[in-house]
Amino acid sequence: MKKRLFALLMAAVMLLGLVACADTSDDGPSGNYNANLQPGDPETWLSHDKVTLTVLTNEGSSTENPPASNDLPFWKFLEEYTNVHIEWEVASAVGYTEVVSTRLSAGVELPDIMMINTIGNGEKAGDNGVLVDMAPYWDTHFTNTNAYWDAQGVDFESHITTGDGNIYALVGMAEPVEGHITLMYNTDWLKTLNKEVPTTLDEFTDLLRAMKQAGDLNGNGVDDEICFTAAGFAGLMDCIGTAFGLEQYESWDAFASKDGKVYSEYTSDNMRNFLEYLNELFNEGILDKEIASMNASFLAEKIASDRVGVFGYYSSFAISYGQLTPRAQKEKNPYGEYFTLGVALASKYNNNKGYFMRRERAVGAPTAITTECDNVELACRWLDTLYADPNVLNVRQYGIEGEDWKKGENGEIEILYPADGSPRDISSKGCGQIPLCHFQTVAQLTEGMDQYPWYQQQYERMRTESEWKTPTVPHLQLFQDEEKEIMSMYNVDVKGVFGEWRAKFVTNKSNIKTEWDKYLQEMKDMGSDELTGAWQMVYDRTIGAQ
Amino acid sequence: MSKNANRIKGSKSDYVLDAIVLTITAFVIIVTLYPLIYVVSMSISDPLSASRGEVILFPKGFSILSYKKAMADDAIWQGYANTVWYTVVGTISSLAATMLGAYPLSRKSFVGRKFFNTLLLVQMFFGGGMIPTYIVVVKVLGLYNSRWAMILPALTSAFNIFIARNFILSLPEELLDCAKIDGASEFRIFTNIIIPLSKSVMSVLTIYLAIGYWNSYFPSVLYHGDSSLHPLGMYVRKMVIQNSILNMGDDAMGGMISAESLLSSLQLKYTVIVIAVLPLLLIYPFFSKYMKKGLMVGSIKG
Amino acid sequence: MKTKTKTNEPQVKIGLNFWQKMARDWQLWVLSLIPLLYLILFRYLPMFGVVISFQDYKMGAPFIGPKTEWVGFDHFIRFFKNPYCWRYIRNTLSLSVLSVIFIFPAGIFLALVFNEIRIKKIQSAATTISILPHFISVVVIVAMLRNIFSVDGGLVNKVIVSMGGEAIDFMGASEWFRPLYIGSGMWAGAGYAAIVYTAAIAGIDPSLYEAAKIDGANRWRQLLNITLPCILPTIATMLILRIGSLMSVGYEKVLLMQTGSTNDVADILSTYTYRIGILDGQSSYASAIGLFNSVVNLILVISANKVSAKLTESSLW
Structure with missing residues (x-):
């Protein structure tokens, strides 16, 4: 009798354990990512078996760059490089904001990886368990990204970490001083x-x-x-x-x-x-x-x-x-x-x-991993590779090796030009701007510009002859709950008032000399002082505290 | 004597009426046509002239480059095919659903009349919005990537049902009572009496529904991840909002946009409109004729 | 349409209770099954989403669950406290009312005018051409508007300047916003709206006209005494339905026309909701404003219906 009871109890405990472990939100990284590679597999592969990830993004706001697809040389290259197959869902850029808001809110039919609207959206969705928190994987799975920004002296992590210490979405970032x-x-x-x-x-x-x-x-x-x-x-x-x-x-x-x-x-x-x-x-x-x-x-x-x-x-x-x-x-x-x-x-x-x-700031619509993904660790590694793996970066910035560039004797990059003198075009191959947020590098932004010597010269003058100032306030990611609430309440309205008066003052619909005070009063009524207060709070806590 | 006087008087003011009517018509046609001609001219002008704003009314230079470009894009043909499907299937379904809803509502003794009316009225004003509708369509009904996602969410509207209902109410009641006494079932009455007599309102509905479905694109934005299901409207919209105020994106900064693509996108706006509207333009006159014919037949029958 | 007439319904039906009536009408229920299902599935089921107006809704959350934060009427209070609250309402209403005053009759007017064209070819050409503008995307319409009325060399200003005047900044002037909005609305919508009236006119019993002609009425008289009264029920129905969307002016066209300096008349409820709800992601707040919108619309429709019932003896229900 006792034996039976005990057996039943053990079974129950095991069952409970099973159920608990079956929770799809992962319990954290399992140490260093194990790609299960077998001898003979290329080192760059992320997995021995070809895994498929579904990615949702949009076509981009200009028809200049082709929409993402596995036909493009860049993505073909990436698939071979990582042994990860991507199933693309490329939505129309029209109404993409609504699509993301709706799908995140509904929490159904989500892909493994998706481009979302704003970090703020990502945070809200993350809090509700729709997006994966990448913070536990940050040090172990995003080694390339960490190395890249450390070399630039940029604190990338602070731009993507929420007040509670979660990382729900990755942003793109521009190397400072470029594309201005x-x-x-x-x-x-x-x-x-x-x-x-x-x-x-x-x-x-x-x-x-x-x-x-x-x-x-x-x-x-x-x-x-x-x-x-x-x-x-x-x-x-x-x-x-x-x-x-x-x-x-x-x-x-x-x-x-x-x-x-x-x-x-x-x-x-x-x-x-x-x-x-x-x-x-x-x-x-x-x-x-x-x-x-x-x-x-x-x-x-x-x-x-x-x-x-x-x-x-x-x-x-x-x-x-x-x-x-x-x-x-x-x-x-x-x-x-x-x-x-x-x-x-x-x-x-x-x-x-x-x-x-x-411009040490985030650019581009953030990318997140949803909790419908079965292979979170792989997704993290894939994103890290896409963003900052040195070889991938080369292809992204310069084009296909052998066609658009080649490695010189000392390992430096030698750009190859089309034989007929036409401008270099790597964006039609899917290189350059990719439809997931990415790091904009100096090389990428100056890509092809050596065919325009006057531009290079003037661009260099821009970079060296002017001072490049850093903002005197902390960036938005450092806001915490109370401050975010205040922003929510007043920001849109205050900006609206400003936009309106700016147009009126400049185009003579209002006399700036006589009505400036009226404008100030309206700003006050809309909550401008409260907003300033919120920024002051963040400032005191971050820059001010140093 | 008085008859003669009346006739002369009548014909004079008749001619005055004619003059007024024709003047107004001429004005309306000119004012309406000018921007339309502008659109067509912009689409067939030389791209550079078009982008420089040199086109005022008639095309400057001639180039069907933008048409070639537009037609070369597979998306247009796929979009056309899809749009035709959505329009035909959608119009028929909606017409059916609307009439099926309108008839019972027109029967004064129908026990569910008040209930139905209230149901229609309340939902006209209160709706859950995009997100709950999305949940119902995708989660509850599983219509993601289905063609029916373009049709079912907008199957019928209180607006249309009320219009149809009012029309049926205007039909002589004796007709229906006679049929009832003869022992006809409601189904019979509906199919054999109401529908044939409702040709005029059905024509109007058909036109409104068809135009609505032809232009519709937003459900596809939400529910179609598979781009092979996208209607023409999506393609048109994408071309049209490029570089306009509603389009926000800071990927303009990196990389260079070629002059060619800039020029063609400026002109493409107009080309896609012509492409999207042309079929409707050709079909509408037929419908209009049919509608008038149907109405005459209907009214003769009494 | 409820018209107050005395009907002598066969008295057989007295004495049926509710369930008997249900049984008697079973065929009607079957007929109305599809529309009913549609209403329930696609209109009432999603209605639960309205509750987010009373919550601090976060993305991805279930609409009712353990984590939902209920804030009661906070969003509504916030909206009413906004210094621009009345401005948004006033701007929305004025655009709406103006369009009822100008655009709504334009459709009727066109239908009547076109009906009087005696040359068939011109008539069908006119009706076809008049519906064309409806198909042009609003983005292009505003772009054309801007082109024509541009202060920087637009057609209209060219004419003004050549006549010795000074160029007017139409797009940036608050006093021109409403005329431009309504004018372009008439251009784009009158022909399309006329369709339903054209059909109504075509459905008028020709014998009425015959009788009138015999009595010596000229076409003017016929128009005033036959055509107009016969389509009055249609007009009333359309008007009531139109009033029911008085507070719902769409954001797209207005947003495209906004230039900042015209915001005192051009910032309406839906453009505000777009900025707050879709761009800034504050869906609860936007939903609350939308709910307020709907309530006002409902009140307006019920009032319009009552008035219509009293004045014209015809109403919507």
């Missing part, structure tokens, strides 16, 4: 006016005024010249804001600190000076009258009509947009210089030292 938004000047107009690229704000203003004065610079007899424009208001701030002491860049929240005190750039005197300046330009007919409704494709149209004197955008567009100009089309020379890259402008607002903001 800058001012670009119409080369022909500069020559006609016999002027150089300005290095100070005053020189810049003089140049613009000279352009305006000169009148018919594109020689078509119509007064349609636009001296200064950008792909929208945000782009305008990005290319010239630093001349006014602003730190805001791209989608960074506009907060900065001075002497330990955090302040909102939106309501600062710097911003006021900046907007007044823009308003002046607008009134003089220098700034594009349509600046409020500009976007990248409208900008392209204007440049193609040879109407633009100066614009601000990512530096690589000096090449792309330059090719749209009539002269480029006539000369059929894709390597010519049609727009000249500028440098950061010095002014009395930034102590006469022009600077760019050093």
Whole structure:
């Protein structure tokens, strides 16, 4: 009798143990990843048996790069390299945000790996057990990634770790100092006016005024010249804001600190000076009258009509947009210089030292592993390989070995060019930009640029002649629950108020001199002070504590 | 005498009416046509002229490059085929579901009338939204990657049912009572009397439904991971929103976009619209004719 | 349509209780099975999602579970406390009301006008052409709008300048936003909306016209005294349904037209919800706003229905 009972008890315990272990959310790494490789398997394989992972991503917002598929040489290479087969689900970029939100929320039909919208989404989904916490695997399975960023001196981990110490999604990251938004000047107009690229704000203003004065610079007899424009208001701030002491860049929240005190750039005197300046330009007919409704494709149209004197955008567009100009089309020379890259402008607002903001920040939509994945450790290793394995990086940056590059005698990379003189094209092979977030390297961003010597020279000047400042506030990932709540409550509204008044002040719908205080009051009513308070809290806890 | 006077008076004001009507019509046609001609002109112009905004009304230069490019993309043909499937199957299903819902509602003595009406009304305003609907479609019904995911979630609407119901209510009641007394079942009445007499409202519904299904694309965004199921609308949308304000992405920064692709994407916007609309344009006049014919027959029957 | 007439229904049906009635109507129930199933599966089952308006909803969470945080009416309070709350409501309503005043009658008007065209070819050409704009994606419509009304050399401004005036910033001026929105809405939607009225007109008994002609009525009279009254029920139905979506102005077109400086009239509920809900991921808050939206719509429809019943003796239910 006792024996039977005991046996039953043991069985029950075992069963319970079985059930407990059957929990699909893993209990942590099993030491170093064991790829079960057999003798004869290439070292780079992640598993002896060919495993399949399903990956969800979108096609990317431009049709320039082909959507991910196993037909592309890059992915073929990766499959051979790792022995992991990928089943792609490439969704439309249209409405991808909604797709991700919906699928994460519903928690059904999830792939093994997926591209999500924001780190914030990832955190919420992770808290609810939809995404895998990669923190336990970070040191053991992401060795390549760790090595890569350690060599750069960048604390990548802090960008992806939540306040609770979890890592639910990986972001891409750009090596600092690359692919920046800058001012670009119409080369022909500069020559006609016999002027150089300005290095100070005053020189810049003089140049613009000279352009305006000169009148018919594109020689078509119509007064349609636009001296200064950008792909929208945000782009305008990005290319010239630093001349006014602003730190805001791209989608960074506009907060900065001075002497330990955090302040909102939106309501600062710097911003006021900046907007007044823009308003002046607008009134003089220098700034594009349509600046409020500009976007990248409208900008392209204007440049193609040879109407633009100066614009601000990512530096690589000096090449792309330059090719749209009539002269480029006539000369059929894709390597010519049609727009000249500028440098950061010095002014009395930034102590006469022009600077760019050093972009140590996350880029791209994050990638996460979902809890439907049966092979979490493999997925981690795969991601690590994709991002930072040195050989994979070479292929991603330079193209297929043997076709686009080869290893020189001392092991350095030698770029190979097409025999017919056409521009190098590795993106059609799936190299370069990949549809999962990735690290943007210097090499990748300067890829193919040696065919444009003028660009290389000016790009180098950008990098070396201007100061590269680091932000004076901590980055968003360091926010914790209470601060995040405050952000949730007020951020969208405050940004909205700013956007509205910015447009009104610059385009003369409101008089900045008389209504600035009204604007400040509205910002206050919307919660700007509470937001600043939240940033101050994070600051005190991180940078301030050092 | 008075008849004559009336006739003269009548014909004068009739002509005035004609003049007014034709003027308004001319205005409407011109105002409507101008942007449409612009779209077509943009699509067949020389790409460079198109991107420079040199096209005002008529094409500048001539190039069917963008059409070639668009048609070379397999996605378009697959999209066409899918869209035709969704439109045909969807319209028939929706029409059936709508009429099946409208008829019982029109019977005043139907015990479930109030219940049904309330059900329709409440859901017109309150809905769970995207996420719960997704859960139902995918988890509960398992329709992920199924063609029916494009049709079932929007099978019918209170709007359409009410329109159809009101129409049926306008049919003479005596007809139905006679049929009842003759012992016809509700099924009989529905198929042999109601449907034939409802040609006009069914034509209207068909047009609205067909156009709706033809343009629909969002369910596919959510429910179709397999791109071979994507309708034409997805392709159109992708082309159209490139580089526009709704499109946000900071992968513009790395790498260079070739001038060619920039130029063609500027023009492609317009080309895909022409491609997507053309079939409808050709079919609509037939439908319109049929609708009018059906109406005349219906009203003669009384 | 409920019209108040006296009907003499055969009195056989008195005395049936509920279950007997159910049995008697079994065929009707069978007929309505499919639409009923649809409603339950696709409209009522997902309705449980409404509860997230009262939660602090986190992604991936089950809608009701041990971890859900209930916050009651906090989201609604937050919305009403927002300094711009009334602005969003007012902007949404004004766009809606304006479109009912201008776009809604445009459909009727077009249907009536086209009906009077006596040359068949022109008539069918006109009706076909008028529905074309409906097919053009709203993105392209706004792009065309921007092209034509651009302050930087758009067609309209070219004309203004050549006549000696100063270029007007149509897209950036608050006073032009609503006219542009409504105008382009009329252009894109009038022809399409006219379809249902055209069908209604075509369904009018021709003998009524015959009788009128004999009485000496000219076409004007016929239009006013026959055509219009006969389609009045259709108009009433469409109007009530239209009012039921008064608070639901879609975000896409408005978002595309926004330039920042017009936000005092161009920022509406749905563009706000888009920013907060989809871009910023605050689904509970957005859902709460949506719920508020729906409640207002419901109240409006019930009121409209009552008014319609009193005025025109026809109503929706």
